[in-house]
Amino acid sequence: MPAVSKGDGMRGLAVFISDIRNCKSKEAEIKRINKELANIRSKFKGDKALDGYSKKKYVCKLLFIFLLGHDIDFGHMEAVNLLSSNRYTEKQIGYLFISVLVNSNSELIRLINNAIKNDLASRNPTFMGLALHCIANVGSREMAEAFAGEIPKILVAGDTMDSVKQSAALCLLRLYRTSPDLVPMGDWTSRVVHLLNDQHLGVVTAATSLITTLAQKNPEEFKTSVSLAVSRLSRIVTSASTDLQDYTYYFVPAPWLSVKLLRLLQCYPPPEDPAVRGRLTECLETILNKAQEPPKSKKVQHSNAKNAVLFEAISLIIHHDSEPNLLVRACNQLGQFLQHRETNLRYLALESMCTLASSEFSHEAVKTHIETVINALKTERDVSVRQRAVDLLYAMCDRSNAQQIVAEMLNYLETADYSIREEIVLKVAILAEKYAVDYTWYVDTILNLIRIAGDYVSEEVWYRVIQIVINRDDVQGYAAKTVFEALQAPACHENLVKVGGYILGEFGNLIAGDPRSSPLIQFNLLHSKFHLCSVPTRALLLSTYIKFVNLFPEIKTTIQDVLRSDSQLKNADVELQQRAVEYLRLSTIASTDILATVLEEMPPFPERESSILAKLKKKKGPGTVTDLEEIKKERSSDMNGSAEPALNATVTTPSPSEDDLLGLGPAPVTNSPPPPSSSGSLLVDVFSDPTSAVAPLAPGSDDNFASPDLASSEVVSEEPADTVHDADELFHKFVCKNNGVLFENQLLQIGLKSEFRQNLGRMFIFYGNKTSTQFLNFTPTVICSDDLQSSLNLQTKPVDPTVDGGAQVQQVVNIECVSDFMEAPILNIQFRYGGTFQNLSVKLPITLNKFFQPTEMSSQDFFQRWKQLSNPKQEVQNIFKAKHPMDAEITKAKIIGFGSALLEEVDPNPANFVGAGIIHTKTTQIGCLLRLEPNLQAQMYRLTLRTSKEAVSQRLCELLSEQF
């Protein structure tokens, strides 16, 4: 048994630990533990009062057993008793037990809080320290409620000991992080800022942590900290290595404090005051200069501490992004690290350089390191480092080096770790599109992607290549030839079959002149893959076949034979069977003219931002926003035939990635029409009365508003007042749903039914006259404020000015979301009823979240994106009381109704809800992540929104907070 070196060792504890270590098996260990638990139980229950030492020892044993991973359900009371002991060591063990085994028993919490209160008031610095540590360790809401008001007083009181101040500052920080609403801002905040001037560097260090977090949320209030931080930093940076005595760490003066001050400065833009700014620039230059000096020690601690400060300084330089000279120097410094023998430094240099690459001042300087980075991709042994190299290559890519970078990434993809393949695929796909001068190169690149890493090529990628081929007629022939050749491979990826099927179905005629790719050969080639494919791909191929019937009448009978076979017509899959039946029928009864119309080549896709970009944008975070604007400009000038989607068309412009606008509610994947979905919709036109094609939209069929009381309502005696109905409650009901009653009084009922896709939407407003008297001069008007007009485009059609008693009229509003917006439009209705003039206004629930597209992602992706949106401005958080019963299923339904995807098994805490989606506006797409953390006990929620745009985070948070 090892000797216990110091302090008041507990012999019984040491013996017990020794016994446990000597246990030969898990069973023996459990037996020994059970014996001990029984012993302790009997001691605690025994008649003889235990002395402080024994109590301490047994509590400590329980703690040990708990830390071994066993459950402990008693001993809390004994631990609480120890808190009021006057012996420091007993008190200390009591506090340790409480901190580790927090118990929510309210009686116990009252006792604990009481003991803490006594110790805080004891004026004994060691006792105060213990109490503060305990509050910080537990950090619960109950603790915050009890002490958040008290601790600021201790922190700024003139007579508080330095060590207590340090504990108080960090304790307060912990409470602020868990329950910001409970920490009152007040006079103390300005005094806390002045702790930056404190004599004691330990106090300054602790205070800087607190101030940084407070300043992130309340930048105005803590603005004065900037100049104080700069002068403090300047004093440290210029001090000799011995000046700061014990705060010098391996010859580096106060590295912790320096890093914290540099972090604090990253909460603010560059200082406005030229003197402060000059001083800060000097500091940063000094830090960069020191990096070039020979090391004062060979120890890794010296270089780590020195470089920690250097990297933090570089972060600040990048954050300010305003001093070209500093940025270039930072880049050169990182360039040196790229070849450093320390893996850690190479890793950090690659990571830092990524952010440098997006600054206009240093982009060119970063590019000069391309060979080193490519080499890192090939030779680094650590996947974490290679991942950073991929990120950096992507960030430094532009027109001048795109071919090289794409080639290297493709090369690397062949051997890349599975964990990062999908991301590389996305990056390659984006770069290839963004910098394609020659679209044959683009097509080749994407086909290579599918060949090398087909499983990692997501739908977005292959949808995109089809959109581009369809929109660019100069590449169609080449694409058809290339996919035809690629399909010759004996084993090709299913994604290639999809792309091949789609492209040949559209453009197979362009290569049919060559006898080696005659229509029949094309068909046989595709059909040879058919049986190996999944249902959605087969569905797509069936559509290709019917397109072939139009393109190549000479093989019509071959195709009809295939469609007619039992395996198609009697296929167990409903979708496949239906397609086979309908396509066969279509090919039999339709004239060639009708066939040509129905199966015509796809019209160009409306120009919209690539969904791949949207996917990666979320991975990449805000740094690339400008970058993405630029791509969009480039692309819109590159692409021909960009047709705006026509809102009032009964069949929307088809897109391989979307169901058509008519489909209410998302269709399951297997049911969704394959890429040539227009033919699917048009089929209905061919076989039936054209009007029934739009039947789902016909309001008459809607039963939502045909409530019996509407028909039987009696004449209203009272005159409704001429008021603006804010109807907030009803308005909020529509945030998570699209249909229902928006407004109702004795005269009028207003119902809504709406549908949204991407940045477009359509709303049907139904006005029901509940009386038996006519409404005259009935004029509904949708009003947008000036602000709103620029972001939301609404078109309404006038309605009949007369509404008969008991009748219902309908008005259509076509909606286009141009950019993100805050307010809601107002619906104003004026009419005459029985000689009186009626005027009322309600908010129309067209809210930003309606333009959500849900995005599914894995836990890893989610947190990676979450992390990338960590800029304080991107996050908005709200903590609020539950207004409705906290039912998990209802909450899930609401999050889905809100429009984002509900991601299951993503959050480590299963009680939390996380969601992800993309807000589509005409000008941009905004990736949104959300996290809702319920606290059943407190009946509270914490909602966090992270998006690349502050206003969007803000608005979504407001809207969603009202729902629970």
Next chain:
Amino acid sequence: MIHFILLFSRQGKLRLQKWYTTLPDKEKKKIIREIIQIILSRNQKTSSFVDWKDLKLVYKRYASLYFCCAIEDQDNELLTLEVVHRYVELLDRYFGNVCELDIIFNFEKAYFILDEFIIGGEVQETSKKTAVKAIEDSDMLQETVEEYMNKPAF
């Protein structure tokens, strides 16, 4: 801020866990298992940093013991390595040439020393002298070996 600190042996035995965020016990156990597995499977020559969920793991091995901190994305990785080193120095100073057994048999001391150094996931006192003094002050009740041996062994 540091979200949690784990100390574990090369055999994967957990020796110390300190959490600066509130999580249910079940979740903690899951995280511990996962992280020990991730770190132990990494090669010698790799970097000391691993991306993990929305956090970053920073770890270093001292003799038979791994020290691992989970920090946020914007936290300074290199300085976190030195947080670990400073903690090892404090343990060393207290126990005198600290080894894994010291931490096993005096786990409560290891927690006390950590509390003097870090509160709520932030460094409280970076001066070794001041931190050590605070710890030694708390050992006011020194006892002799004889006193120790006279204590009951159960």
